[in-house]
Amino acid sequence: MTPARLPLDPRFPNPPGSDDDVALWWLGQAGFAVRFRDTLLFIDPYLSDVLADKYRGRIFPHRRLHPSPVNPSDVTGLDLVLCTHGHTDHMDLGSIPYLQTSSDPLFVVPRAEAVKGVARGIPAPRLLGLDAGESFARQGVTITAVPAAHEELTVDAHGQNLFLGYVIEIGGLRIYHSGDCAPYPGQAGIVRDLSVDLALLPVNGRDAHRRDHGVPGNFTLDEAVTLCRDAGIPSLVCHHWGLFEFNSADPADLAQRLTSVDDIAWRIPELGVPFTVSGASA
Template sequence: MTLRARWLGQAGFQLTVGDGDDAAHLLVDPYLSDSLAHKYAGTTFPHVRLLPPPVTPAGLPPLRAVLCTHAHTDHMDPDTLVPLLAAQPQLRLACPRAVLAEALRRSAADRSRVDGLAAGDRISYGPFTVTALPAAHEERRRDDRGDDHFLGYVVEAAGTRVYHSGDCVPFAGQAERLAALAVDVALLPVNGRDTHRLAHGVPGNFDFAEAVELCAAAGIPTLVPHHWGMFDFNTADPATFDLTAAARRGVAVRVPRHAGTCHLEATR
C-alpha cells in the first residue's frame, strides 16, 4: 500500500492510502473556490485563478480530516470548508490553535469537530498520523500563549512521512526538526518573496533553491514544489527549476501537474 498525493492547486493536496472502498483520504490546505477573486476584485492583486478547481467540495470522497496550516484564505477557505463540512458530518478539521476562533468562523463547524494544534502535537485520523511543526511565513508569529499562527504538518501513512510546510521560509532549527522526524517527501511552496508583494499584504515563501537546500540539509530525498500556477502575481515558472542542481544535492524533484497524482514512497 502506497501513499498518493493529488495536487489540487496552490498549496492544496489530497493524500490517499488504499484503494476502492478501503481507501482513506485527507486534505491539506484546499482552495477549491474563487473566493479570493471576489474579495480582491479591483485591487493591485486581484487574485484571478489561472486554472479552475480540479474538483468541487461535493465531488470529494469521504475524508478523515482537513488540515489547514494557517488562516490565509487560500489555505483556510470558507467557500471550500463550509460546504465540505456540511456534506461530511464525520469530517474533522485541524488548524493552528492560535487561529482556532477564525477556523470555527470560516468553517461554520461545531467546536467538537475542530482540533486546535500547537507545535509538537501529534494526532491520528484513521491511518494518518499528523505531527504539527512551527512555520515562518516570512516570520514566525506566535500569540500570547506562545502558540504558532503558522504550522506545517508531517503526515505519516503507509510507512511514508510527508512534510507539508504550509506557507514558509527558512528559519533557525527547521532542518534539524525535520531530520529528527526522518521525512521522506517534502511538499514545499516555491513562489518566493519580495518587498513589493509584502508591502501589499502578500508575505512570501521559499524560492526553489531554498526548498532544495532545506531538503538537502534535513536529509529529505524527495521534493514536490507547489504554490505556483494559481495567481499571476504570486507564482514561479517550473521551467526555471534547476533539477540538475537539486540532483547534485541528492534531492529528487517531482514537479506536480495540476490535478495530477504522485505516488510517494519511502526511499530510505
C-alpha cells in the same frame, strides 16, 4: 503522463495498480489530496474563488489562472482536512462548509486560529487545534505540527504559533507539508528529527513589493533544495505556483533549474495528476 481530466473523480480513488501505495494529487496553490487505502485527507484545499471577489480592483486581484480541480461539495470519503494557517487560500471559507456536504471530516488547524476556523464553517466538535510540537493519531495517520515562518515565526498572545507545518505519517511514509514558510533558525534540525521521506514545499519566493502589499512569501527554489539537503529529506515536490499571476513561479524555469539537482528526487506536479510513493509498510 496523461493530463488530468477536470473536475477530478471526487472519490479520489487510487490510480490503477497502486492500492498499497500512498497517492497524492496537487490541487493547486498549496493544496494536496493524500490517499492511503481507505484513508483520504486534504491539506490546504483552496477550491473556491472567494479571493477574486475580496481583492477585485486592488493591486493583486487574486483571479484564478485555472479552475478548481474538484467541486468541494462532491468530495466523498474525506477523513481529515489539515489547514496550516488562517489565510484564505489555506483555510478557505468557500470550501470548508461544502467539504462537509458528502463527508464528515475532522479539521486540524493551528490552535491560535481555532476561532477563525469556526468562523470559516468548521463545527467546533469537528475541529482539532494543534500547536508546534504536538501530535495526534487517527485511523492509521499520525500528524505532528511544526513551526512555520510566513515570513517570520509569529505567535499569538498565548505563545501559540499562527503558522504551522505538518509531518504526516501515513502508509509507512513521513510527508512534510511546510505550510507557507521561509527558512528560520533551527528548522532543518526540527524536520531532520522527524525523519521525513517527502517534502511538499512552496517555491514562489518572496520580495518587498508583495510583502508591503500584504502578501508574505515563501521559500525560493534554492532554499527549498537546501532545506531538503540539510534535513536529510530525499524527495521534494514544489508547489504554490500557477494559481495567482502575481504570486507564482514558472514551472519550466523550475524544472530547468532542478536539472542539476541529482541528490534529491524532485517533482514539479501537474494539477490533478496523481503520483504515488511507496512507504516502508506498504
